[in-house]
Amino acid sequence: MNRFGRVSFVTVLWVVTVGAIGVVFLSRVMGGNGEREGTASAGGREGAPGLGALGLVDPAPYRATIERLEAALYKEAAPTLSDADLISALAGELGNDLLRGTSPGARRGGQDILTFGSMVGAEADVGYSAMNLPRARRNWELVRDRVFRRASWFGSATGGLAAAQTPPAPAAPAGTVRALEGVANDLDWLIRLGRSQVAQFGDVGVDVAPQTREALDLAQRFATWSRGWTDRINGLRRAMPPLPPNADPDLMMAWQELDRVSHELSGVGRASGSHIVPFRSEREAHFRTAEALLQSARRYLAKAAR
Numbered sequence: 001m002n003r004f005g006r007v008s009f010v011t012v013l014w015v016v017t018v019g020a021i022g023v024v025f026l027s028r029v030m031g032g033n034g035e036r037e038g039t040a041s042a043g044g045r046e047g048a049p050g051l052g053a054l055g056l057v058d059p060a061p062y063r064a065t066i067e068r069l070e071a072a073l074y075k076e077a078a079p080t081l082s083d084a085d086l087i088s089a090l091a092g093e094l095g096n097d098l099l100r101g102t103s104p105g106a107r108r109g110g111q112d113i114l115t116f117g118s119m120v121g122a123e124a125d126v127g128y129s130a131m132n133l134p135r136a137r138r139n140w141e142l143v144r145d146r147v148f149r150r151a152s153w154f155g156s157a158t159g160g161l162a163a164a165q166t167p168p169a170p171a172a173p174a175g176t177v178r179a180l181e182g183v184a185n186d187l188d189w190l191i192r193l194g195r196s197q198v199a200q201f202g203d204v205g206v207d208v209a210p211q212t213r214e215a216l217d218l219a220q221r222f223a224t225w226s227r228g229w230t231d232r233i234n235g236l237r238r239a240m241p242p243l244p245p246n247a248d249p250d251l252m253m254a255w256q257e258l259d260r261v262s263h264e265l266s267g268v269g270r271a272s273g274s275h276i277v278p279f280r281s282e283r284e285a286h287f288r289t290a291e292a293l294l295q296s297a298r299r300y301l302a303k304a305a306r
Contacts, residue, residue: 055105057098059148065094066144070155073137076164084120084131091117098147109147116143133165177305179241180254184298186236187261191290194268197225203280222277226269237262250304257297264290 059066069090072083091113098110120136137157144154201222243255267286271278 056149057101057103057106057109057147059151059154062094062097062148063151063153065090065097066148067153067155069094069140073133073140074155074157074161075133076158076161078165079131079133083133084136087131087136088117088121091120105147112143112147116140134162137161137165173244174305176241176244176247176251177301179239180251180258180297181301183236183240183258184294184301186239187258187265187290187294190232190236190265191287191294194229194265195287197229198268198280198283201225201277201280219276229269230266233262233266248304250300254297254300254304257293257300261290261293261297264293 069087072087072090095110095114095117098106098113101107101110116139119139120131201218237259240255240258243252264286268278268283272282
């Protein structure tokens with residue numbers, strides 16, 4: 001499996017994880033306020049302020065942690081890879097503080113905030129790109145309004161905050177684009193070379209046990225040609241530049257298509273079934289598929305270079 005297969009599996013696993021947590025989170029956050037009604041006890045972090053008339057928790061005893069959490073959520077900058085870990089940890093601290101309260105509202109609010117922290121933490125576990133900070137901020141505001149009474153010191157989004165928190169689209173490194181364009185040109189040349197060379201092997205395949213001297217000679221010549229063909233393809237694969245972290249999606253697709261071209265061309269040197277020399281129709285099918293993939297790769301490269 002190539003690197004894209006592994007990335008796709010991890011991405012699917014992340015989506016399933018976040019989706020499952022999100023269902024629980026939204027079911028809590030979007031519910032009514034009636035279940036929070038109750039009376040504050042003297043113990044726990046809630047202290048004297050306790051619950052408001054609507055069953056919401058007084059945020060004052062938790063102000064220090066809330067402000068640290070919101071400093072990360074409302075910063076006017078694009079997210080970094082460490083933001084998800086920080087926000088998840090602070091949400092965990094705040095949620096556990098609330099769970100130590102003695103009122104049902106505080107304990108239920110603690111559970112809501114811990115669920116929010118788990119959602120953010122799931123993004124940190126993926127580790128391939130920075131978190132979606134605007135989405136996390138909107139989810140925090142939902143749970144904050146669900147748990148706490150309003151306070152004048154709560155963070156709020158300015159008009160340009162969403163734009164400031166959106167990371168710029170990754171640019172395709174010019175050197176990588178040029179290197180892949182060179183690989184594409186080499187593969188194009190290899191397709192034309194291979195077509196001209198395999199013409200010597202005729203139209204009909206050779207069985208695994210050649211019955212005539214001519215068939216045996218053809219099989220031996222094809223085996224020699226196939227080894228040289230494979231060496232050429234392997235050399236081109238080694239020339240493929242590595243993709244940079246967080247590569248432009250068009251650059252990633254171009255790389256993947258070029259990789260598929262090389263794998264398709266490898267099939268020219270292999271026969272199917274009981275044959276050791278493939279039929280002309282088999283060889284030509286590999287060349288046609290490789291040409292289509294190469295055209296696709298070049299389209300992606302053109303978009304990546306813009």
